[in-house]
Amino acid sequence: MLFFWIIVKKKLVSGTREKAYTKFGTIRKDFFKSYTMPRQPIFLVAVHALFIKDTKVLLSERSNTGYMDGFFSLPAGHVEPGEGIVAAMKREIAEETGLILPDLPDPVHVMRRIKPQDERIDYFFMIENWLGELSNAEPEKCASLTWFSLDQLPANTVPYVRQAIEYVRHQQHFSDYLDQD
Numbered sequence: 700m701l702f703f704w705i706i707v708k709k710k711l712v713s714g715t716r717e718k719a720y721t722k723f724g725t726i727r728k729d730f731f732k733s734y735t736m737p738r739q740p741i742f743l744v745a746v747h748a749l750f751i752k753d754t755k756v757l758l759s760e761r762s763n764t765g766y767m768d769g770f771f772s773l774p775a776g777h778v779e780p781g782e783g784i785v786a787a788m789k790r791e792i793a794e795e796t797g798l799i800l801p802d803l804p805d806p807v808h809v810m811r812r813i814k815p816q817d818e819r820i821d822y823f824f825m826i827e828n829w830l831g832e833l834s835n836a837e838p839e840k841c842a843s844l845t846w847f848s849l850d851q852l853p854a855n856t857v858p859y860v861r862q863a864i865e866y867v868r869h870q871q872h873f874s875d876y877l878d879q880d
Contacts (some may be wrong), residue, residue, distance in 0.1 A: 712865045732773075742811075743819045746788040747775040747860070748828045749807065749867060750796075754849055756864065758856065760842040766828065771847070773823070773864075788824050795841065797834040800826065807867050810860055814878040821862050 750757035776791035804824035812819040832855040
């Protein structure tokens with residue numbers, strides 16, 4: 700059956716849904732209406748910037764976003780359809796902090812975040828070199844940008860971000876996180 704479906708799928712991609720042929724003959728149109736693909740997880744993808752200066756990390760205080768407002772997180776954002784991971788990281792940094800990255804950021808952690816309604820893949824990048832002056836470029840979504848000691852993160856740090864920072868400090872590159880929110 701798998702071989703059969705692969706052939707059908709290849710024909711569909713080429714735009715011949717009306718006349719999908721296999722070596723077995725013509726497939727009826729009603730076949731496509733009754734076939735249901737097995738559930739495949741769909742992952743939302745996000746990028747997070749770990750700006751490190753001395754022994755401090757830059758955190759942004761979320762506001763007016765509808766998710767964990769009043770909590771501290773890393774500068775971050777979603778990857779747009781068709782956008783590369785590194786391109787998304789550079790775009791998000793410029794949009795949120797006004798900073799430019801002269802080098803490719805170093806990926807230091809990947810987290811699979813499991814939420815009740817969806818699953819997410821979060822990429823965390825270590826940012827140690829940047830150009831420009833730090834500014835809160837999205838004040839409608841960010842109440843403040845503040846440097847905190849890596850040893851003393853605020854109590855109201857987004858929980859999965861706190862976990863990711865700890866994993867990065869211990870050089871653990873991959874993790875799963877069960878998000879109850």
